[in-house]
Amino acid sequence: MNEQATQAGNAAPMVEMRGVNKWYGDFHVLRDIDLEVRRGERIVICGPSGSGKSTLIRCINHLEEHQAGEIVVGGVPLTQDVKRIEQVRRSVGMVFQHFNLFPHLTVLENCCLAQTWVQKKPRREAERLAMQYLERVKIAEQARKYPGQLSGGQQQRVAIARSLCLHPEVMLFDEPTSALDPEMIKEVLDVMVELAEEGMTMLCVTHEMGFAKTVADRVIFMDQGQIIEENAPEPFFNNPQSERTQLFLSQILGH
Amino acid sequence: MTIQHKMIEARPAPKSTVGPLAWLRANLFSGPVNTVFTLLGLYLLYLLLVPTIEWAFIDADWIGTTRDDCSREGACWVFVKARLGQFIYGLYPRDEIWRVNLTFGVFAVLIAWLMIPRLPFKRWVAAATLLVFPIFAFFLLYGGSFGLPLVQTHRWGGLMLTLVLAVVGMVGALPIGIVLALGRRSQMPIVKSFCVVFIEFWRGVPLITVLFMASVMLPLFMPTGVSVDRLIRAFIGITLFQSAYMAEVIRGGLQAIPRGQEEAAAALGMSYWLRMGLIVLPQALKMMIPGIVNTFISLFKDTTLVMIIGLFDLLGIVQAALSDSRWLGFSLEGYVFAAFMFWIFCFSMSRYSQYLERKLHTGHKR
Numbered sequence: 001m002n003e004q005a006t007q008a009g010n011a012a013p014m015v016e017m018r019g020v021n022k023w024y025g026d027f028h029v030l031r032d033i034d035l036e037v038r039r040g041e042r043i044v045i046c047g048p049s050g051s052g053k054s055t056l057i058r059c060i061n062h063l064e065e066h067q068a069g070e071i072v073v074g075g076v077p078l079t080q081d082v083k084r085i086e087q088v089r090r091s092v093g094m095v096f097q098h099f100n101l102f103p104h105l106t107v108l109e110n111c112c113l114a115q116t117w118v119q120k121k122p123r124r125e126a127e128r129l130a131m132q133y134l135e136r137v138k139i140a141e142q143a144r145k146y147p148g149q150l151s152g153g154q155q156q157r158v159a160i161a162r163s164l165c166l167h168p169e170v171m172l173f174d175e176p177t178s179a180l181d182p183e184m185i186k187e188v189l190d191v192m193v194e195l196a197e198e199g200m201t202m203l204c205v206t207h208e209m210g211f212a213k214t215v216a217d218r219v220i221f222m223d224q225g226q227i228i229e230e231n232a233p234e235p236f237f238n239n240p241q242s243e244r245t246q247l248f249l250s251q252i253l254g255h
Numbered sequence: 256m257t258i259q260h261k262m263i264e265a266r267p268a269p270k271s272t273v274g275p276l277a278w279l280r281a282n283l284f285s286g287p288v289n290t291v292f293t294l295l296g297l298y299l300l301y302l303l304l305v306p307t308i309e310w311a312f313i314d315a316d317w318i319g320t321t322r323d324d325c326s327r328e329g330a331c332w333v334f335v336k337a338r339l340g341q342f343i344y345g346l347y348p349r350d351e352i353w354r355v356n357l358t359f360g361v362f363a364v365l366i367a368w369l370m371i372p373r374l375p376f377k378r379w380v381a382a383a384t385l386l387v388f389p390i391f392a393f394f395l396l397y398g399g400s401f402g403l404p405l406v407q408t409h410r411w412g413g414l415m416l417t418l419v420l421a422v423v424g425m426v427g428a429l430p431i432g433i434v435l436a437l438g439r440r441s442q443m444p445i446v447k448s449f450c451v452v453f454i455e456f457w458r459g460v461p462l463i464t465v466l467f468m469a470s471v472m473l474p475l476f477m478p479t480g481v482s483v484d485r486l487i488r489a490f491i492g493i494t495l496f497q498s499a500y501m502a503e504v505i506r507g508g509l510q511a512i513p514r515g516q517e518e519a520a521a522a523l524g525m526s527y528w529l530r531m532g533l534i535v536l537p538q539a540l541k542m543m544i545p546g547i548v549n550t551f552i553s554l555f556k557d558t559t560l561v562m563i564i565g566l567f568d569l570l571g572i573v574q575a576a577l578s579d580s581r582w583l584g585f586s587l588e589g590y591v592f593a594a595f596m597f598w599i600f601c602f603s604m605s606r607y608s609q610y611l612e613r614k615l616h617t618g619h620k621r
Contacts (some may be wrong), residue, residue, distance in 0.1 A: 061521075061522055063518050082526075090523075093522070096519060100516060100518065100519035102519070103538070104537055104538050104541065114520075114524060118529070162523070
């Protein structure tokens with residue numbers, strides 16, 4: 001996958017957003033968003049709560065619908081067409097703040113479900129692949145347990161494995177560590193760093209600035225539905241241009 | 256500062272807090288007021304139970320065939336015994352009763368198979384129960400083909416009719432209710448408003464009215480010469496009525512499932528029907544077992560209303576037997592018997608749902 005990603009690196013962008021706008025009722029939540037994500041690129045999105053960063057990445061797999069503008073994922077433009085949306089979703093993995101594992105299925109079944117029903121793989125092959133990814137997130141020994149029996153950090157790693165089983169081309173992370181106890185954050189971040197090092201295209205909404213500094217190619221700061229500042233991590237953290245970025249960084253890095 | 260180096264061994268609880276005596280003391284005699292209430296309760300129970308038991312068992316007549324055999328003061332179970340065949344099979348021809356027995360025997364085996372966790376091939380048995388069995392039951396009970404004599408539905412009655420009505424109602428109402436509940440949550444305005452109107456219409460009308468309409472009004476709208484069997488009209492009325500209730504129960508369950516579940520399934524590329532069928536409904540139905548069984552139980556008891564359109568279910572046939580001049584004056588025995596039969600079925604449904612709830616609880620901790 002790594003080679004594939006670098007080869008295609010110069011070709012069409014993986015995700016393209018042009019003039020994207022979205023409203024919740026009267027509330028203008030995304031304002032003129034322009035964003036291009038190349039293959040293999042790692043992007044961290046940060047900003048105060050309510051700034052629209054989760055909404056932004058949720059538009060990419062159409063969990064939220066945008067009302068104006070254009071979103072193209074892997075060459076497929078997102079429209080109302082359900083078949084197209086499902087096609088995009090198959091190539092986009094997503095990890096949620098609250099894990100959203102299926103509590104009525106075991107860890108292994110969680111990982112196999114979409115493989116057998118969406119990709120129509122034979123059960124045995126699906127299980128083999130699932131075990132392979134569960135081993136990669138170091139949780140294979142829990143495969144027969146139910147999500148409710150695992151800790152938050154373990155559940156989030158299962159959620160990552162569940163997404164990877166479908167061989168996504170992009171991974172979206174929506175505050176993956178925000179619901180975790182402090183001692184579990186690291187085990188999840190380690191998996192994400194590893195994934196980044198393998199060349200996965202990633203968009204992460206997170207407050208983990210350490211993670212942003214080590215893996216991100218670009219950091220995006222959002223406020224009130226707009227992209228305020230966008231830069232490589234080193235200048236972004238050391239020399240923020242906008243006042244709002246400076247304020248935000250001083251608030252979260254200050255303590 | 257304290258540092259504890261020695262581990263403390265577990266010790267047994269004090270004698271006075273464990274065992275039946277302690278339980279009695281804690282729950283029944285924990286103070287003067289509670290002691291008085293306990294004794295009062297026991298006394299009331301005594302006043303109530305002793306005459307009941309005397310009437311139903313000790314002073315009751317069990318043996319014989321006519322009312323002259325009932326010479327004692329208690330219940331005359333001879334009446335129930337003499338009429339038992341009718342209470343169970345209605346006016347079904349005596350020579351064909353094996354067909355009813357076979358049908359319900361097969362049904363009992365299938366249900367038991369589904370209920371006992373250890374038995375294999377659950378999926379196939381479930382499919383057979385839902386798809387093959389109804390056809391099998393129809394041909395067996397109704398007859399008219401395969402060399403079986405036809406038995407008109409007006410001869411069906413008693414417990415057999417009650418069970419047929421209840422089972423058809425349950426098997427029909429659950430899937431229709433699921434579809435209605437999903438429809439009511441749909442984004443599509445036409446589907447949604449159709450479901451809302453349908454549900455609110457049936458929920459706003461008493462079942463007795465539905466049955467009346469089905470038996471009196473429906474034939475007026477039919478072209479001349481076309482007539483729908485009375486029993487089928489009752490089936491349709493009961494099923495549609497209960498499916499509206501079922502839909503609301505299931506909708507409650509659907510609402511209890513966090514939105515994240517459907518989002519996660521959607522993010523994996525699953526279509527609407529996969530998301531519903533594999534993720535949302537299994538969890539919602541599990542949560543809704545008490546509500547669903549509650550609806551089933553009320554459906555089971557509501558079947559007695561078919562009496563008013565001239566079908567003789569268990570209660571109806573008991574009532575009919577009471578007006579038999581040879582057995583006048585035994586209404587209490589008849590009603591107690593009917594109540595007991597209903598109680599057995601409803602109580603077992605309720606127990607099974609409690610067992611299911613406990614068993615399915617495992618996966619639900621979040």
